[in-house]
Amino acid sequence: MSFELGPALLFCPADRPERFAGALAKADAVILDLEDAVLPEAKAKARANLLAAELDPSRVIVRVNDPASAHFGDDLEAVARTPFRTVMVAKTEDPATLDAFGEEYALLALCETAAGVLRAPEIAAHPRVVALMWGAEDLVASIGGTASRFADGGYRDIARHARSRVLFAAAAHGRAAIDAVHLDIDDAAGLAQEAADAAASGFRATACIHPKQVPTIREAYRPDAATLDWARVVLAAAEGERGVFRFEGRMVDEPVLRHARAVLARA
Structure with a gap:
């Protein structure tokens, strides 16, 4: 199985079903998020929304909670009852935890902790993994930091190191690499520069958190x-x-x- 989506992957909270169809229409693929975008008390409802969703499975990614979470088992049970078989696994750290998924799944492993970044090559080697993504904010928090970027918007060296390591790990194992989200929604220029660098460096897609970011990402990945x-x-x-x-x-x-x-x- 290979990664065929991109370049603009749009996150959508799974507790906001009224946004599902619009998000999918605007982006190359939608990431229905059961993890950070959903409060603990809303996770059961988010899983129910997932079961009721009528979307093209080939363009849907479901982000589940991390394998160490108390929500992981419930997420897996819910996903198994849907037609969606492309799953993003939050805070992946141990490739053995990915064995919870059957051979019918295509996994996007999210390396967003110190352990996940350090084990990125092992994670990329897992037979169900088709892509690696990195995340800056959870990563910096996992090492006791307070900010992934400088005041001018550029990444700190520690974040750039993680970004490069995940890209190398993905490429070494023939997997796609997905670049992290740009949290400043109104910073179109910064996003354009970052996405253009991602495309030139070898990333296959960039994740985003708002529909207005999709055209900027698409333009950056499209050669002139x-x-x-x-x-x-x-x-x-x-x-x-x-x-x-x-x-x-x-x-x-x-x-x-x-x-x-x-x-x-x-x-």
Whole structure:
């Protein structure tokens, strides 16, 4: 099983069923959230909403509570009674806990604690995992920090390290990597810069928390016309070459051709 969704994945609280259809219509996929977006007293109702949801299962991800949570078992039981089989597992730390899911599930493991980030390579190797995502706020809280970003909006080094580690772990095991949410909903410029960096770095998607962020993410992942033209032309030129060759003053070898293929894959 592979990850075929993206690039804009929109979180939607599972206790707000009136938002389900609209969220799915606006984004590439909707993440129905049973975890942080739902208060403990509303979790049973959120699971009931999940059971009643009539949505395209191929574009729905369900975020369940972390395996150490008292809510995890109830979440699994509820998901099993729905057609939804793509599940995001919050605060994944031990790959063995993912054995709770049968082979019919595709898992997005959320590495958002110190233990989860450190074990990201082991988590990515689990046969049911199709993607890794990282989360900045829970991560910094798990190590006793108070802020994942500087005052100018940029990530602190510790968050950037975690982001890179999760991306490397995903790539090393052939899994997709999903970038974290940008919490400042009105900071379109910051989101655009962050999503463009994610796309250029190799992330396959970016999660978001508001519909207005979806167009910005899509635009950031979509190559511009000049880049698309370069990719097509350099790949065409390679058909008549053997190994390394010179193209428009630049040396072209297999890594450059892989870059070009990646560009076309995002078109």
